[in-house]
Amino acid sequence: MKIPFLSLLVLCAACASSKFIVPLKVSPSEITGTLPVASATPKDTPGLLLASDPGGTINFFSMVDNLEGDSGRGYYMELLIGTPPQKMNILVDTGSSNFAVAGSPNPDVKTFYDSKLSTSYQHLNTEVTVRYTQGSWTGLLGKDVVSMPKGVNGTFLINIASILQSDNFFLPNINWQGILGLAYSTLSKPSSSVEPFFDSLVQQRNIPDIFSMQMCGAGQPTPGNGINAGSLVLGGIEPSLYKGDIWYTPITEEWYYQVEVLKFEVGGQNLNLDCTVYNSDKAIVDSGTTLLRLPDKVFNAMVDAIVQTSLIQNFNAEFWAGLQLACWDKTQQPWNYFPDISIYLRDTNTSQSFRLTLKPQLYIQSVLTLQESLNCFRFGISHSASALVIGATVMEGFYVIFDRTEKRVGFAVSSCAEVSGITVSEIAGPFGTSDVSSNCIVRNPLREPIMWIISYSLMSLCGIILLVLVILLLIPNRHRRDDMETVNDESSLVQHRWK
Ligand SMILES: *[C@@H]1O[C@H](CO)[C@@H](O)[C@H](O)[C@H]1NC(C)=O
Ligand SMILES: *[C@@H]1O[C@H](CO)[C@@H](O)[C@H](O)[C@H]1NC(C)=O
Numbered sequence: 001m002k003i004p005f006l007s008l009l010v011l012c013a014a015c016a017s018s019k020f021i022v023p024l025k026v027s028p029s030e031i032t033g034t035l036p037v038a039s040a041t042p043k044d045t046p047g048l049l050l051a052s053d054p055g056g057t058i059n060f061f062s063m064v065d066n067l068e069g070d071s072g073r074g075y076y077m078e079l080l081i082g083t084p085p086q087k088m089n090i091l092v093d094t095g096s097s098n099f100a101v102a103g104s105p106n107p108d109v110k111t112f113y114d115s116k117l118s119t120s121y122q123h124l125n126t127e128v129t130v131r132y133t134q135g136s137w138t139g140l141l142g143k144d145v146v147s148m149p150k151g152v153n154g155t156f157l158i159n160i161a162s163i164l165q166s167d168n169f170f171l172p173n174i175n176w177q178g179i180l181g182l183a184y185s186t187l188s189k190p191s192s193s194v195e196p197f198f199d200s201l202v203q204q205r206n207i208p209d210i211f212s213m214q215m216c217g218a219g220q221p222t223p224g225n226g227i228n229a230g231s232l233v234l235g236g237i238e239p240s241l242y243k244g245d246i247w248y249t250p251i252t253e254e255w256y257y258q259v260e261v262l263k264f265e266v267g268g269q270n271l272n273l274d275c276t277v278y279n280s281d282k283a284i285v286d287s288g289t290t291l292l293r294l295p296d297k298v299f300n301a302m303v304d305a306i307v308q309t310s311l312i313q314n315f316n317a318e319f320w321a322g323l324q325l326a327c328w329d330k331t332q333q334p335w336n337y338f339p340d341i342s343i344y345l346r347d348t349n350t351s352q353s354f355r356l357t358l359k360p361q362l363y364i365q366s367v368l369t370l371q372e373s374l375n376c377f378r379f380g381i382s383h384s385a386s387a388l389v390i391g392a393t394v395m396e397g398f399y400v401i402f403d404r405t406e407k408r409v410g411f412a413v414s415s416c417a418e419v420s421g422i423t424v425s426e427i428a429g430p431f432g433t434s435d436v437s438s439n440c441i442v443r444n445p446l447r448e449p450i451m452w453i454i455s456y457s458l459m460s461l462c463g464i465i466l467l468v469l470v471i472l473l474l475i476p477n478r479h480r481r482d483d484m485e486t487v488n489d490e491s492s493l494v495q496h497r498w499k
Contacts, residue, residue: 058152058207060238066150067092067215067230069175071290071365071392072222075215075230076176080147081160082118087111089176092213092232093288094257094402095389097187098130099197100139101178103162108170109177115162120145128161130189132288133386135169137161141194152234156204159194173223179288182211182402186255198234207235212401212410213287214241215392219419221366222378230416242399242412247354247429249345251407252441256284259409260346261388262353262436264298266305267339273301275440282387282441285400285409289391291322292363292381299383302341309339322382325367327374334377335360340426343394346440347430348408354429356411361424362397397425 069075074091081088081101088101088111102112115121126141139161146158163169163178170177180197181187188194195203202209215230231241249259261278264271277297294302303320318324328334338360344353363380380393397417401410417425 058235060233060236061240063150063233064231064238064240066148067232069229070217070220070222071215071396073171073174074176074288074290075213075232075392077151077180077232078149079151079178079180080149081113082115082144083120084118085147086113086118088113088178090178090180091176091288092182093179093286094182094213095284095286095288096130096132096179096181097183097185097196098128098161098179098181098189098194099158100130100137100161100163100181102166102170103139104164106163106166106170108172108174110175111177113160113162113178115142115144115160118144126190128189128194130161132169135167137163137166137169139163139165141190146197148234151232152201152205152207154205156201158197158200182287183256184254184404201234205235209404210236210402212237212241212399213395214399214414214416215287215396216414216416217392218396218414218417218424219361219366221368223368237401237410241415243415243423244413244427246399246401246410246412247345247427248348248401248403248406248408248410249354250348250350251404251409254404254407256282256286257402257409258282258284259390260440261343262346262433262440263342263344263355264302265340265342265344265355266302267309268342269305269309271298271301271305273298275436276442278388279441280388283390284387285390285395285402287392287395287400289389290393291389291391292358292393293384293387293389293391294381295388296383296385298388299381302381306339306341311337320379322379325369325376325378326364327369327371327376330373330375332375334364334375338364343390344431345411346433348406349430350438351433352430353433353436354411354427355431356394356398357426357428358394358397359422359424359426361419361422362417363393365393398427 067075067077068089069091074093076089076091079088079090080086090099090101102109103115105112115123122143124141124143127138128141129138130136141159141161143157144160145155146160147155182196182198185192185194185196185199188196198211201207212233213230214233217229231238233241237246252258252260261283262275264273264278277295280295307315315326316324319326326334340357340359341363342355342357344355347353364377365380367376367378369376397414398411399414401412403410411427413423413425413427417423
């Protein structure tokens with residue numbers, strides 16, 4: 001009996017400690033002090049005729065340029081919350097599923113949502129905590145009406161968490177006061193019964209279950225001026241935001257936007273790792289993560305390959321680790337020294353793949369400094385202990401379509417992925433998949449619903465066994481006491497019972 005009991009305990013410890021961790025959020029900008037005012041670079045105004053409106057009810061064109069911000073501090077959208085409306089800027093995050101706003105004053109936010117001032121607020125008396133790879137918050141769940149000045153017409157009743165306490169979530173110099181989680185209800189806290197914002201929108205307005213995002217920070221120094229930085233198109237696809245074809249990859253599981261990465265190339269050379277490594281323990285598309293994050297093994301292979309392919313051999317390790325900037329004379333552009341990076345994703349035709357190519361302009365990122373004569377850059381790729389995250393570094397090159405109806409994520413070259421007239425992203429396909437495994441995703445068994453049921457059953461079993469043990473331990477104890485044979489030493493008691 002002893003051995004099975006022990007192994008059950010180990011298993012239960014494993015299930016108790018496995019909890020959802022939402023990936024890294026926006027990284028704090030390392031640059032402090034007064035920022036030079038950069039001149040605005042207005043995006044090409046797309047032609048009105050290109051705006052699509054298949055259902056005749058949504059005006060996608062009104063959503064073009066509805067985002068502000070940058071990759072370092074996040075892309076955000078203006079929302080009006082409550083009655084009378086309180087204006088808030090809300091970070092757009094495809095890596096989580098709660099809608100939450102600052103509900104009390106915080107030194108890092110300019111304003112907060114005061115539910116007491118809203119006549120339409122309904123409180124639900126439930127506390128909720130959400131942890132991200134970076135930062136966390138705790139708040140109170142409620143419902144209130146929300147409308148979008150540059151989004152879908154109308155007013156919607158939405159679950160809102162008012163953040164009352166947070167740790168490393170709001171950051172200095174951010175211009176947003178809340179977060180809009182656009183992933184699936186599976187990730188909602190405290191449970192999946194808290195309907196996410198976009199699900200409510202689809203329900204209440206009957207729009208197609210699809211949204212798309214364009215992030216326009218490519219080539220802009222971070223932190224930038226963040227004006228007209230991108231678009232979140234709710235309910236469809238806006239043709240003026242991309243060029244060429246859209247390539248789709250299946251959503252392998254509906255929680256994060258999890259996809260299957262098949263291969264990496266650096267300067268045309270295959271990194272040649274086992275493809276399961278690229279998906280350990282998951283590969284996700286997350287607008288709320290600043291960088292392209294790679295599992296340690298992949299990251300190390302990638303840095304080695306870039307060092308070998310680049311024309312600069314003497315980079316110090318601190319640059320790759322993200323701890324130092326690399327600076328060049330203002331007359332020089334460093335991008336010619338670096339290779340292209342390609343990510344191969346499985347196509348919806350699973351015997352094919354397509355590739356996203358990042359020019360160095362996307363991953364060697366200009367950073368504003370107070371240096372007069374130098375242009376400084378950071379490495380836009382970092383390592384990760386838990387996941388491969390296709391964050392803003394990649395998304396800034398592409399118009400990304402989250403097609404929940406068809407369970408797929410689409411990529412097309414973004415109309416704003418240009419730096420000094422050069423397009424900094426490419427997309428190509430189809431390619432064969434005979435050189436990779438037919439399945440690169442090793443399922444984490446605890447993620448499968450059936451395994452959850454089994455582990456919960458085992459946990460209950462542990463509990464019952466524990467209870468029986470306690471009772472068994474107590475009964476003889478009492479007997480002995482009755483016999484005036486007091487056993488005070490608990491450990492000897494246990495030894496007696498188990499020997
Ligand atoms: C919203 O409704 C108003 C008035 O009905 C209309 O003028 C406007 O074009 C609509 N906007 C969108 C985005 O559908
Ligand atoms: C999928 O791709 C394979 C290999 O290129 C091709 O032979 C097949 O016809 C494609 N299937 C569909 C449904 O397009």
